[in-house]
Amino acid sequence: MSATVKTAGKTAGWVDDRFTSSNFLKRNIGKVFPEHWSFMLGEIALYSFIVVMLSGVYLTLFFKPSMIELAYNGSYVPLKGVKMTEAYASTLNISFDIRGGLLMRQIHHWSALFFVAAISVHLLRVFFTGAFRKPRELNWVIGVGLLTMALLAGFAGYSLPDDLLSGTGLRIAQGIVLSLPLVGTYLSFFIFGGEFPGTDFISRLYAVHILVVPGLILALLTAHLMMVWYQKHTQFPGLGRTNDNVVGYPLLPIYMAKAGGFFFVVFGVITLISGLVTINPIWLYGPYTPDQVTAGSQPDWYIGWLEGSLRMMPNVEWVIFGYTLSWNILVPAVILPGLVFTVMAIYPWIEQWATGDKREHHLLDRPRNAPVRTSLGAMAVSFYVLLWIGGGNDLIASFFDMSINTITWFLRFAIFLVPPLVFVATKRICLGLQRRDRDKLLHGMETGNILRLPHGEFIEVHAPISDEEKAVLMAKPERTPLTMPEEIDENGVAMPGARGARLRAKLSNFYYADNIPLPTREELEAAEAHLRHEVEQAAPAMEEDRRLIPAHDGSVLHDPAIDK
Amino acid sequence: MTTHENLPATTESAEAAAIEKAAAALPAHRPRRTDVDPKAARRAERQVAAMFLGSALMTVLFVVAFVAIPVDETVYIWGFGTVNASNIALGVTFGLAILLIGTGAIHWSKKLMNEKEEIQLRHPLASSDEEREAAVEAFQTYQADSGFTQRPIIRRSLLTAMVLFPIPMVVLLRDLGPLPGEVLRETLWEPGSRIVIDPTGRPVRPSDLALGGLISAMPADLPEVQEEEGNLNARAKAAIILVRMEPQEIVSQQGDNWDYGGILAFSKICTHVGCPIALYEQRTHHLLCPCHQSTFDLADSGNVVFGPAARRLPQLPITIDPEGFLVAVDGFAEPVGPSFWERGDA
Numbered sequence: 001m002s003a004t005v006k007t008a009g010k011t012a013g014w015v016d017d018r019f020t021s022s023n024f025l026k027r028n029i030g031k032v033f034p035e036h037w038s039f040m041l042g043e044i045a046l047y048s049f050i051v052v053m054l055s056g057v058y059l060t061l062f063f064k065p066s067m068i069e070l071a072y073n074g075s076y077v078p079l080k081g082v083k084m085t086e087a088y089a090s091t092l093n094i095s096f097d098i099r100g101g102l103l104m105r106q107i108h109h110w111s112a113l114f115f116v117a118a119i120s121v122h123l124l125r126v127f128f129t130g131a132f133r134k135p136r137e138l139n140w141v142i143g144v145g146l147l148t149m150a151l152l153a154g155f156a157g158y159s160l161p162d163d164l165l166s167g168t169g170l171r172i173a174q175g176i177v178l179s180l181p182l183v184g185t186y187l188s189f190f191i192f193g194g195e196f197p198g199t200d201f202i203s204r205l206y207a208v209h210i211l212v213v214p215g216l217i218l219a220l221l222t223a224h225l226m227m228v229w230y231q232k233h234t235q236f237p238g239l240g241r242t243n244d245n246v247v248g249y250p251l252l253p254i255y256m257a258k259a260g261g262f263f264f265v266v267f268g269v270i271t272l273i274s275g276l277v278t279i280n281p282i283w284l285y286g287p288y289t290p291d292q293v294t295a296g297s298q299p300d301w302y303i304g305w306l307e308g309s310l311r312m313m314p315n316v317e318w319v320i321f322g323y324t325l326s327w328n329i330l331v332p333a334v335i336l337p338g339l340v341f342t343v344m345a346i347y348p349w350i351e352q353w354a355t356g357d358k359r360e361h362h363l364l365d366r367p368r369n370a371p372v373r374t375s376l377g378a379m380a381v382s383f384y385v386l387l388w389i390g391g392g393n394d395l396i397a398s399f400f401d402m403s404i405n406t407i408t409w410f411l412r413f414a415i416f417l418v419p420p421l422v423f424v425a426t427k428r429i430c431l432g433l434q435r436r437d438r439d440k441l442l443h444g445m446e447t448g449n450i451l452r453l454p455h456g457e458f459i460e461v462h463a464p465i466s467d468e469e470k471a472v473l474m475a476k477p478e479r480t481p482l483t484m485p486e487e488i489d490e491n492g493v494a495m496p497g498a499r500g501a502r503l504r505a506k507l508s509n510f511y512y513a514d515n516i517p518l519p520t521r522e523e524l525e526a527a528e529a530h531l532r533h534e535v536e537q538a539a540p541a542m543e544e545d546r547r548l549i550p551a552h553d554g555s556v557l558h559d560p561a562i563d564k
Numbered sequence: 565m566t567t568h569e570n571l572p573a574t575t576e577s578a579e580a581a582a583i584e585k586a587a588a589a590l591p592a593h594r595p596r597r598t599d600v601d602p603k604a605a606r607r608a609e610r611q612v613a614a615m616f617l618g619s620a621l622m623t624v625l626f627v628v629a630f631v632a633i634p635v636d637e638t639v640y641i642w643g644f645g646t647v648n649a650s651n652i653a654l655g656v657t658f659g660l661a662i663l664l665i666g667t668g669a670i671h672w673s674k675k676l677m678n679e680k681e682e683i684q685l686r687h688p689l690a691s692s693d694e695e696r697e698a699a700v701e702a703f704q705t706y707q708a709d710s711g712f713t714q715r716p717i718i719r720r721s722l723l724t725a726m727v728l729f730p731i732p733m734v735v736l737l738r739d740l741g742p743l744p745g746e747v748l749r750e751t752l753w754e755p756g757s758r759i760v761i762d763p764t765g766r767p768v769r770p771s772d773l774a775l776g777g778l779i780s781a782m783p784a785d786l787p788e789v790q791e792e793e794g795n796l797n798a799r800a801k802a803a804i805i806l807v808r809m810e811p812q813e814i815v816s817q818q819g820d821n822w823d824y825g826g827i828l829a830f831s832k833i834c835t836h837v838g839c840p841i842a843l844y845e846q847r848t849h850h851l852l853c854p855c856h857q858s859t860f861d862l863a864d865s866g867n868v869v870f871g872p873a874a875r876r877l878p879q880l881p882i883t884i885d886p887e888g889f890l891v892a893v894d895g896f897a898e899p900v901g902p903s904f905w906e907r908g909d910a
């Protein structure tokens with residue numbers, strides 16, 4: 001026995017003496033995890049969050065969350081003597097006077113960007129593969145919570161250094177708070193300790209940024225991972241993979257080595273980028289003052305969609321009984337994000353209700369096999385992208401030399417017209433792919449080989465698909481819409497609850513009606529016989545083909561009709 | 565390997581059969597090069613070790629760079645321009661030190677670790693009906709023991725107490741800030757306030773403003789007030805811009821003769837959500853907010869011509885004092901900056 005194994009054994013013994021842990025340990029170190037590249041997205045999110053925390057703790061050692069005004073006296077020459085808050089001055093200090101400080105600031109910011117990006121793409125993966133279905137609905141909700149918290153954390157962090165951009169972002173946030181009916185003005189005064197900007201806000205935000213939000217993220221994350229562990233990871237269909245098993249590598253050693261190694265890869269890549277590419281050079285923006293702004297100022301990418309919705313909204317404002325209702329702010333900045341996150345959070349139940357599907361799902365859907373869900377997702381993505389483009393309309397305008405007004409008007413229409421078009425197009429693509437899958441099952445793969453048979457007919461040679469592919473295609477779930485219930489029973493009396501049931505039947509029809517059915521067993525058998533026949537027919541000619549084609553000078557020595 | 569989470573023996577054999585079946589369906593395990601060729605395995609072993617050693621070397625270089633490179637040293641690097649030498653050296657050495665551990669571990673797992681796929685069974689997550697019933701029963705017994713349902717007085721009084729007890733936590737927040745009162749309607753501007761250039765503080769004569777020009781300005785007492793209050797609150801409301809156009813170009817104003825000889829003063833704070841505005845196009849007299857592109861026509865009462873802002877930019881009536889400097893005739897007639905619930909129409 002090597003020394004390592006002995007030490008490990010001793011440690012395990014020590015723990016077991018106190019916690020009866022051996023059984024638990026044995027069960028869990030052998031836990032199987034399925035593999036797929038898209039399963040790494042969540043991992044990236046987790047690892048970037050760890051990097052965010054490590055670098056964030058470092059920053060707290062030097063950052064001073066204070067709005068006391070002072071005259072800058074550090075080593076960044078262009079700002080010498082300029083009046084600024086202590087928060088901004090200490091961020092300059094981290095960047096210019098503390099060795100490695102700039103690197104840690106960059107790591108913190110880059111890992112924050114990675115974090116939000118990874119969560120977002122991870123969420124898309126979970127959506128498009130249907131991983132949110134029963135029994136994982138709650139984990140989906142936690143995921144939506146995590147996304148919200150991540151956006152909040154990012155915005156709060158971006159606002160801490162009190163440079164011109166971060167202050168401008170805060171001003172906009174304060175304007176949004178002011179627009180809230182009834183409580184807005186009071187809320188703003190409580191948040192900022194009086195009028196904007198005041199001198200309290202940065203230290204208050206600091207507690208939110210380094211304690212409250214990360215604490216919530218940590219709690220949600222723990223629950224998230226525990227659920228994944230307990231319910232076991234989903235897997236894609238394939239040979240031997242069913243709804244009742246998990247196929248993959250055990251935690252120790254392969255999965256641990258890969259996942260652990262991957263943490264270092266994510267951390268390393270973030271660090272390299274931080275060394276090489278400058279992000280948020282706050283020294284170029286100058287200190288915040290409420291009467292200055294730079295053109296083309298942009299928030300971090302994940303806030304862009306809200307910026308876009310603010311920009312696109314027409315200027316509707318009502319005054320009722322002497323009170324102001326600013327729809328131009330409420331709709332894009334309060335109602336829209338509220339709706340987006342609510343619909344996102346309850347989507348699993350919307351789909352469940354609409355389709356009547358209450359079974360447990362552990363096999364992931366290929367997106368094409370759930371065309372309506374996939375199209376709804378694509379529609380949502382296009383909506384988001386349009387808002388995001390709206391957030392950069394000034395950059396686009398100056399880049400393409402167009403008028404901002406034209407772009408804004410275009411977007412005001414596009415936001416209603418494009419998503420439905422995307423829905424229709426995506427659904428057609430999905431159904432097309434389903435048809436192709438069915439063809440593959442029935443006729444095998446197209447090989448691109450055209451063959452002339454002895455009696456002169458041309459056929460394209462098909463090859464049978466691999467067992468693995470067949471298993472994947474055959475795993476397509478059969479989905480039948482609910483049947484339309486009778487409105488009146490046999491006695492001619494209106495059925496109670498008939499309306500809800502009919503709506504539901506319509507919805508389930510909407511979800512499932514167009515699906516291309518899998519071939520039946522008879523169809524498959526007939527097709528297989530046909531394919532066998534075709535292959536037999538083609539075999540001699542193919543054989544000849546193989547013999548004749550190679551010519552050492554590169555020329556083709558064959559009847560062109562038989563050539564590829 | 566299989567996991568049998570304390571299952572009775574009969575299901576255990578059924579489980580084993582299910583695993584057997586799935587295992588038979590799995591594609592045959594294809595050996596890797598390193599599984600069959602000891603030379604390839606040794607090569608992989610060396611590669612992994614080289615990566616780990618490379619990481620160690622980078623860590624040493626990091627410490628060297630930390631000590632040796634002054635924090636303000638810059639270098640020119642092709643493709644990156646002039647960059648902070650310390651930052652790039654620390655980032656690259658630290659980054660590689662971390663990255664190489666990761667790539668080494670992954671390479672090791674891919675080439676050398678035993679990589680047989682394994683199968684485990686899932687079990688329905690729902691408990692059996694008996695277990696569910698037993699749980700409900702147990703709960704009912706404990707519930708009965710507590711007398712929660714049998715003693716409504718206790719139950720209701722407890723609920724009342726529980727509903728009320730968070731109130732202090734909300735009340736405690738009261739002193740987060742003062743009540744708004746009327747301060748959002750007030751600015752430093754009052755009759756006779758002298759207009760000075762921001763940031764120099766120089767008073768403005770009409771002749772200082774070129775035709776078509778725009779300057780940022782503030783009330784003369786702003787720096788003093790700012791010093792006294794120790795914040796930027798007054799500045800956030802009092803900032804204005806001055807523009808000058810031909811008097812006959814002015815289509816309308818917010819009050820009669822609020823200009824002085826074609827010089828107009830407007831609040832600099834956008835009525836949308838409060839960004840300062842400064843992009844002026846003198847030909848059209850349009851003022852554009854860089855935040856969400858609300859556009860105001862300064863020749864026409866500062867009315868909104870485009871964008872999400874719903875209100876015109878408040879205008880400040882101006883004239884000159886006996887010394888010939890621009891001053892405010894009065895304060896703003898309406899609140900500056902973003903709308904708020906109590907604002908109404910004034």
Ligand code: HEM
Pocket residue numbers: 052053055056057059060063091094105108109112115150153154156157158159160161209210211213214217279280282
């Ligand atoms: C939960 C996810 C987090 C996100 C998304 C996030 C994001 C950010 C961002 C974007 C900045 C601006 C950085 C810049 O100057 O360019 C920032 C600043 C800062 N963050 Fe975080 N952060 C997170 C968690 C934390 C944690 C856990 C801590 C400490 C315990 C922390 C401490 C700080 C400090 C001290 C600053 C101000 C210093 C500076 O800006 O240089 N952050 N954060």
Ligand code: FES
Pocket residue numbers: 834835836837838839853854855856857858871872873
């Ligand atoms: S703040 Fe000026 S347009 Fe939004």
